[in-house]
Amino acid sequence: MDTTNPRRRRKQARPAELLAAALDTFRDKGFATTRMEDIAARAGVSKGTIYLYYPSKQAVFEALVRESILPNLARLEAIQAAASGSCADRLRLFVRSLAEATADARIFAIPKLVLTxxxxxxxxxxxxxxxxxxxxxxxxxxxxxEGMRRGEFRQVDAGLAARLFIGPVMLAALWRSTFGAIEETPLPSGAMLDLHLDLFLRGIAAEAQP
Amino acid sequence: MDTTNPRRRRKQARPAELLAAALDTFRDKGFATTRMEDIAARAGVSKGTIYLYYPSKQAVFEALVRESILPNLARLEAIQAAASGSCADRLRLFVRSLAEATADARIFAIPKLVLTxxxxxxxxxxxxxxxxxxxxxxxxxxxxxEGMRRGEFRQVDAGLAARLFIGPVMLAALWRSTFGAIEETPLPSGAMLDLHLDLFLRGIAAEAQP
DNA sequence: CGTTAATGACTGACCGGACAGTCAGTAAGT
DNA sequence: ACTTACTGACTGTCCGGTCAGTCATTAACG
Known part of the structure; x- marks a missing residue:
C-alpha cells in the first residue's frame, strides 16, 4: 500500500478522522440528534464521503464503539500488569488510572453513549x-x-466487591458529564477518590490478628 | 368542578394518562426516538389530543420529570423522618428504600432520562x-x-461520603437498566446491598475505643 | 317530553421542514 | 486517458405540530 502519496494517505486516515468527528458530535448531542452533515463538517469533509467508508449512521456508531475499546482497556491492563506491591497498592493504582481515563470526556463519552x-x-x-x-x-x-488469598483482605464475594469498588468512580464521571456544564463548583475528584480508597480498604481489610 | 360526569372525569384523568404513556415510551426508546403518535397510541388517544394538554413534545417531557419527583422523594423523606435507632441503622434503612425505588423501572426511568x-x-x-x-x-x-457528632462514625467529609454511599446503588440500577434485557443471570441485588453496607459501615466506623 | 342549539373533548388528514442516504459529476493524481 | 477520492444537489420518508371537522353530552326551549 502506497502511504507516501497524500491522496492515499487521506484514504488511510479518513476512517479515524471520521470516527473522531463522530465521537465529538455524538458526545455533544447524542446519537439520534446528530446529523451526518454535522459529523462531515467536523471532519472537514462532505456528507457523501462518510458513505464511502461506512454504509450508515448506525455503522459509524458501531465502529466508533468497537474501535475505542482496545486502546484504553489495553492501557489499563498494561499498567496493572506492570504494577507490583500489595493488593491495596495495586487497587489504588487501578482506581487512579480509571479515574484519570474517565475524567477525559473524549474517553468517557463511549461508555456513556453505550449506556444511553x-x-x-x-x-x-x-x-x-x-x-x-x-x-x-x-x-x-x-x-x-489475590488479596484474600494473601490474607490482606477479608473473605467476600469478589465479583460484588469489584462492582462496589468501581461504582463511585463511574458515578462521579457520570455526575461530571451530566451536571458538569451547569455546576459552579466542580466535584473535588481527588479528595473523593482518596476518601473512597480509605473507606473501601478499611472496609475490606482483614481483622487485625491478635 | 364536576367530577361525576364521565366526560369531565376524562379531562381530569388525561394528563396523568398521557404522562404515564410518555414515561413508558421514553423509557423504551429515549426522547428523540419516540414519536408523539407512539405516546398517543399507548394512551389510547389520537395524536392531536396530546396537544390539547401539552404544547410540545418537550413540554410533555418536562412535565413528566417535574411531576414524577415529589411523590418518590417525599416518600423517602417520610420513611427517614419516622425512623429511629442508630445512624448506621438509619443508613441501612435509607439504602434499602432507595434500592427498592430504583429497582422499579417505572421510577428509575426518570433519573435515567435526565442523565441522558x-x-x-x-x-x-x-x-x-x-x-x-x-x-x-x-x-x-x-x-x-449526626453519626460523627455522636461518635458512631469517624470524621470525614460528609458530602463526599454521601456520594460514595449512594454510588453503588445508582450504578447497580444503571447496570440493570442497561444490560438487564441482555443478562442471563441478574445481579444479586440483595447480597450486593448487604456487602455494600458491611464494607461502608466498617470503613466509616469510629475506631474502637480501648 | 321531544326537538334544537351549544359545548368541548377528541380526531386524523394534512403541511412543512429536516434529514438519511444516493449518484452523476468534478478534479486531483499518475 | 484513466483511476479514484471526493462533492453536493437531489429524493423519499418521517414526524412534530395544526386545524377543520365529528360526535356525545348537556342545556334551553316549546
Whole structure:
C-alpha cells in the first residue's frame, strides 16, 4: 500500500478522522440528534464521503464503539500488569488510572453513549458488556481474590466487591458529564477518590490478628 | 368542578394518562426516538389530543420529570423522618428504600432520562439537580454528620461520603437498566446491598475505643 | 317530553421542514 | 486517458405540530 502519496494517505486516515468527528458530535448531542452533515463538517469533509467508508449512521456508531475499546482497556491492563506491591497498592493504582481515563470526556463519552443507546442497539450493548465491562470487572475481582488469598483482605464475594469498588468512580464521571456544564463548583475528584480508597480498604481489610 | 360526569372525569384523568404513556415510551426508546403518535397510541388517544394538554413534545417531557419527583422523594423523606435507632441503622434503612425505588423501572426511568438528556435540556438538568439530587444527598450527609457528632462514625467529609454511599446503588440500577434485557443471570441485588453496607459501615466506623 | 342549539373533548388528514442516504459529476493524481 | 477520492444537489420518508371537522353530552326551549 502506497502511504507516501497524500491522496492515499487521506484514504488511510479518513476512517479515524471520521470516527473522531463522530465521537465529538455524538458526545455533544447524542446519537439520534446528530446529523451526518454535522459529523462531515467536523471532519472537514462532505456528507457523501462518510458513505464511502461506512454504509450508515448506525455503522459509524458501531465502529466508533468497537474501535475505542482496545486502546484504553489495553492501557489499563498494561499498567496493572506492570504494577507490583500489595493488593491495596495495586487497587489504588487501578482506581487512579480509571479515574484519570474517565475524567477525559473524549474517553468517557463511549461508555456513556453505550449506556444511553443500549436499548436501541442491544447487540452493541452485549458486545460492550462482554469485551469491556466484564474484562474490567475481572481485573478488579482478580486483584481482590489475590488479596484474600494473601490474607490482606477479608473473605467476600469478589465479583460484588469489584462492582462496589468501581461504582463511585463511574458515578462521579457520570455526575461530571451530566451536571458538569451547569455546576459552579466542580466535584473535588481527588479528595473523593482518596476518601473512597480509605473507606473501601478499611472496609475490606482483614481483622487485625491478635 | 364536576367530577361525576364521565366526560369531565376524562379531562381530569388525561394528563396523568398521557404522562404515564410518555414515561413508558421514553423509557423504551429515549426522547428523540419516540414519536408523539407512539405516546398517543399507548394512551389510547389520537395524536392531536396530546396537544390539547401539552404544547410540545418537550413540554410533555418536562412535565413528566417535574411531576414524577415529589411523590418518590417525599416518600423517602417520610420513611427517614419516622425512623429511629442508630445512624448506621438509619443508613441501612435509607439504602434499602432507595434500592427498592430504583429497582422499579417505572421510577428509575426518570433519573435515567435526565442523565441522558441533560445535554439537550440544561434547564431541566439544573432543576433536577437542585430539587432531587441535592435533597437526597443532603439527607444522607445529615445522617452521616449526626453519626460523627455522636461518635458512631469517624470524621470525614460528609458530602463526599454521601456520594460514595449512594454510588453503588445508582450504578447497580444503571447496570440493570442497561444490560438487564441482555443478562442471563441478574445481579444479586440483595447480597450486593448487604456487602455494600458491611464494607461502608466498617470503613466509616469510629475506631474502637480501648 | 321531544326537538334544537351549544359545548368541548377528541380526531386524523394534512403541511412543512429536516434529514438519511444516493449518484452523476468534478478534479486531483499518475 | 484513466483511476479514484471526493462533492453536493437531489429524493423519499418521517414526524412534530395544526386545524377543520365529528360526535356525545348537556342545556334551553316549546
Amino acid at each position: 443507546e443500549a436499548g436501541n442497539f442491544p447487540e452493541l450493548a452485549r458486545f460492550y458488556r462482554q469485551e469491556v465491562v466484564a474484562r474490567g470487572l475481572a481485573m478488579v475481582a482478580g486483584l481482590l481474590e | 438528556e441533560a445535554g439537550n435540556f440544561p434547564e431541566l438538568a439544573r432543576f433536577y439537580r437542585q430539587e432531587v439530587v441535592a435533597r437526597g444527598l443532603a439527607m444522607v450527609a445529615g445522617l452521616l454528620e
